[in-house]
Amino acid sequence: MDSIIVEGLTKYYGDLCAVDHVSFTVEAGEVFGYLGPNGAGKTTTIRMLTGLTRPSEGRAWVAGYDIVKETLEVKRRIGVVPEVSNLYDELTVWENLEFISRLYHVPRAERHRRIGELLKLFDLWDRRDTRFRRLSRGLKRRAVLAAALVNDPEILFLDEPTTGLDVVSARSLRGLVNRLRGMGKTIFLTTHYIEEADQLCDRVAIIVCGRIRAIDTPENLKLKAGVKSILEVELSDRPPASLLERLRGLEVEVEGRQLRVHTDNPQMLLRLLVEEVGRSGLTLLSLRSRSPTLEDAFIKLTGLSPEVMRREKGV
Amino acid sequence: MRLRDELEGIYAILLKDLKAYYLKPPNISWGILFPIVLALAFTLRNPRGLRDLAPGLVAMAALFGTTSMEAIVVTFEKRVGALERLYMAPLTYTSILLAKVLGGAVFGGFISAVMTLLCVTLLGMHISHPLLYVGGLALSLIALSSLGALIAFSVREVFEAQTLSNYFRFPMIFLCGVFIPVGSLPLPLRVVAYMLPLTYTVELLRASTLSPSTCPLLDLAILTLFSAVFLLLTHRAMGRAYG
Ligand SMILES: Nc1ncnc2c1ncn2[C@@H]1O[C@H](COP(=O)(O)OP(=O)(O)O)[C@@H](O)[C@H]1O
Ligand SMILES: [Mg+2]
Numbered sequence: 001m002d003s004i005i006v007e008g009l010t011k012y013y014g015d016l017c018a019v020d021h022v023s024f025t026v027e028a029g030e031v032f033g034y035l036g037p038n039g040a041g042k043t044t045t046i047r048m049l050t051g052l053t054r055p056s057e058g059r060a061w062v063a064g065y066d067i068v069k070e071t072l073e074v075k076r077r078i079g080v081v082p083e084v085s086n087l088y089d090e091l092t093v094w095e096n097l098e099f100i101s102r103l104y105h106v107p108r109a110e111r112h113r114r115i116g117e118l119l120k121l122f123d124l125w126d127r128r129d130t131r132f133r134r135l136s137r138g139l140k141r142r143a144v145l146a147a148a149l150v151n152d153p154e155i156l157f158l159d160e161p162t163t164g165l166d167v168v169s170a171r172s173l174r175g176l177v178n179r180l181r182g183m184g185k186t187i188f189l190t191t192h193y194i195e196e197a198d199q200l201c202d203r204v205a206i207i208v209c210g211r212i213r214a215i216d217t218p219e220n221l222k223l224k225a226g227v228k229s230i231l232e233v234e235l236s237d238r239p240p241a242s243l244l245e246r247l248r249g250l251e252v253e254v255e256g257r258q259l260r261v262h263t264d265n266p267q268m269l270l271r272l273l274v275e276e277v278g279r280s281g282l283t284l285l286s287l288r289s290r291s292p293t294l295e296d297a298f299i300k301l302t303g304l305s306p307e308v309m310r311r312e313k314g315v
Numbered sequence: 316m317r318l319r320d321e322l323e324g325i326y327a328i329l330l331k332d333l334k335a336y337y338l339k340p341p342n343i344s345w346g347i348l349f350p351i352v353l354a355l356a357f358t359l360r361n362p363r364g365l366r367d368l369a370p371g372l373v374a375m376a377a378l379f380g381t382t383s384m385e386a387i388v389v390t391f392e393k394r395v396g397a398l399e400r401l402y403m404a405p406l407t408y409t410s411i412l413l414a415k416v417l418g419g420a421v422f423g424g425f426i427s428a429v430m431t432l433l434c435v436t437l438l439g440m441h442i443s444h445p446l447l448y449v450g451g452l453a454l455s456l457i458a459l460s461s462l463g464a465l466i467a468f469s470v471r472e473v474f475e476a477q478t479l480s481n482y483f484r485f486p487m488i489f490l491c492g493v494f495i496p497v498g499s500l501p502l503p504l505r506v507v508a509y510m511l512p513l514t515y516t517v518e519l520l521r522a523s524t525l526s527p528s529t530c531p532l533l534d535l536a537i538l539t540l541f542s543a544v545f546l547l548l549t550h551r552a553m554g555r556a557y558g
Contacts, residue, residue, distance in 0.1 A: 052402055054558045075405035082403075086396035090335040102327035103404035105320045 003028045003155050003186040004049065008058035011044050018044040020210035021058065026188055026203075028154075031181050033201030034190040035298070037308045041210040042190035043083055046159050049188070050080050063154050076104070079148030083159040085140040089133035093124055093143050096132055097150055104151035118146040122176065138169025145176060156180065158189040162196060174200060192309050198294035206301060214301050218294050225300035229266050230290055233259040233273060236283040243276045257285075324406040328414035329421070336388045337422045346422065350376050350430035354437065369440035370520035371493035373430045374513055377455055378484060380426030382463035385419030386476035389467035408553045412464060412546065419460035420453075427452055444523040447531055451519030454538045458512045461545035468552040483511075492517040512541040 004026035011019040019041040026032040034042050047053040049062055051071035060067045063077040087096040097115045119125045122142045148156060162170035177200055181187060191197050197204045198218045205215040214221060235257050251262040263269045266289055277284055295306055357368055392398040401411045434440035442448045466479045490504055491513035497505055508514045515534040522531045
C-alpha cells in the first residue's frame with residue numbers, strides 16, 4: 001500500500017520553479033529520503049505535502065487523502081518535524097507536548113500516558129519540566145520529534161532532522177529514526193547529508209533544482225551510476241606524465257600528489273601502479289581502496305561536486 | 316465531533332497564549348498600571364468633567380488592551396515559526412483566528428475591568444444598565460481584537476504591526492467621542508468617526524452608564540458587523556500565507 005502518492009507536484013514562487021513536476025510514491029513502512037543540496041526544493045515539497053503551502057500544479061495524496069481538498073484529514077494522520085525547531089520557548093517540554101496533544105485532539109485519558117512514554121523513549125523524562133529554550137540544540141530536536149509523535153501519526157515528515165547537530169546528537173537522532181522505522185511508521189525525510197540518506201533510507205530520491213534526477217534504493221543507485229571500486233593513492237610527488245599515460249582510459253582524478261582511480265579490476269591497477277611508480281623513482285606514501293559510496297553515485301548522477309552538498313544554509 | 320475538536324483546539328491555543336504571553340508578570344502589571352495612569356492623568360487635568368469622561372476611558376482601555384499585546388503575540392509567533400505550529404495542526408484557520416482574537420479580547424477585558432473598577436470607585440461612574448455595559452464591552456472587545464488580528468496577520472514584523480495599529484488607534488481616540496462628543500465634530504470628521512468601531516463602543520458605554528441617548532441595538536448590530544468584516548479579512552490574509 002502506498003502512504004504517499006505524488007503526481008507532477010509543482011511550486012512556483014513568481015518566476016522561480018522551486019519544485020518542478022516531481023512524481024513518486026512512498027510505501028507504507030518505508031523510510032524514503034529526499035536528498036539534495038540547499039535550495040533544491042526539499043522543504044517546499046514537505047510544505048506542500050503537509051498542507052502548509054498550496055501546490056501550483058499537480059496532485060498528491062497522503063495517507064489516502066488529497067493534500068489540497070482534504071488537508072485536515074491529512075494533518076490528523078501525520079507528524080511533522082520542521083526544518084527549524086519551533087516549539088514554545090516559554091513552555092516546558094511537558095507543557096509543549098501537552099499543548100500539541102490538545103491541538104491534535106488526543107483523548108484526555110490517553111494524553112499523559114502517551115506523553116510520558118514518548119519522553120522516556122526520547123530520554124527527555126528528566127527534562128520534562130525544563131523550558132524549551134533552555135534545551136541544547138540536540139535535545140530541542142528530540143523534543144520536536146517527540147512532539148511530532150503525540151498524535152501517533154501513520155506518517156512522519158522530517159525536514160533535515162540532523163542539520164546543525166553535533167556528531168553525537170546527530171547519531172542519537174538517527175538511532176531514534178531507526179527505532180521509529182521499527183515501530184512501523186512511514187518516514188519521509190529530507191537531508192543534504194549523502195551518508196545519512198545511505199544509512200537511513202530504504203529508497204532515496206535525488207533532487208536538484210526542483211527536479212528529481214533519480215529514485216531508487218541506495219544500492220541500486222550505486223549500481224545505476226556504474227561506480228566502480230576506487231583506489232586512492234598518495235605519492236611522494238606529483239604523478240609523472242608517464243603514469244598518467246598508462247592510466248589513460250580509466251577514470252582518474254588528480255589532486256596534487258593524490259590520485260583517485262576508478263576501476264573494476266583493482267588487482268591489475270595495483271600491479272601497474274607499483275611498477276610505474278617504482279620506475280619513476282617515486283614512493284607510494286599511502287594506498288587505500290574503497291567500495292563505491294552513495295556519494296560517488298550522487299556525483300555521477302548529478303554532476304555536482306560533494307562540496308555543494310556540504311554547504312550549509314547561509315554559509 | 317468535528318466541532319468539539321475545533322473548540323478544544325481554540326481552548327488549547329487560548330490557554331497557551333494566556334500562559335506563555337498575556338499573564339506574564341510584566342503584562343499583568345502593565346494591565347493594572349496603564350488604567351491607573353490614564354485615570355490619574357485625567358483626574359489631575361480636569362477633576363470635574365470626569366464622570367462624563369469615564370466611558371471614554373474604559374473604551375480607551377479596551378482599545379489599547381486588545382490591540383497592543385495581541386499584535387506582538389501574533390507577529391512574534393510568525394517570526395519564530397511558532398504560528399506555523401498551529402497551521403500544522405488539524406484545525407481550521409477559523410479556529411486559529413478565533414483563538415487569537417479571544418486572547419486579545421480576554422486581555423483587553425482584564426484591562427477594561429480594572430479601568431471600570433477605577434471609574435466606579437474613584438470617578439463615581441454609575442452603571443445603570445449592567446447587562447448592556449457587559450454585553451457592549453464584550454462585543455467591542457471582539458471587534459477591536461479582530462481589528463488587531465487583521466493588522467497583525469497582514470504584516471511581517473512586530474514594529475510594522477505597532478506602527479499600523481497606531482494609525483488606527485490615535486485617530487480613534489480623538490474622533491470617536493472619547494474626549495470630544497462626536498456630535499460636535501465638523502461633518503467630514505463625523506463621517507470618519509462613524510466608520511470607526513470605537514465610536515460605537517463609546518456610545519454603548521455611555522448609554523449604559525448615563526441615560527440611553529441613542530439606540531443601543533443599532534450600536535450592537537454595527538459592532539457585530541465590524542467584527543464579521545474584520546474576521547473575514549483576516550481569514551483572507553491567513554489564506555494568503557498558504558499561497
Ligand atoms: N516563500 C518563498 N518565497 C520565495 N521563494 C522561496 C520561498 N521558499 C523557498 N523559496 C525558494 O525556493 C527554492 C527551494 O527552496 P527550499 O524548498 O527551501 O529548498 P531546500 O529545502 O531544498 O533547501 C529556493 O530557491 C528558495 O529560495
Ligand atoms: Mg530546506
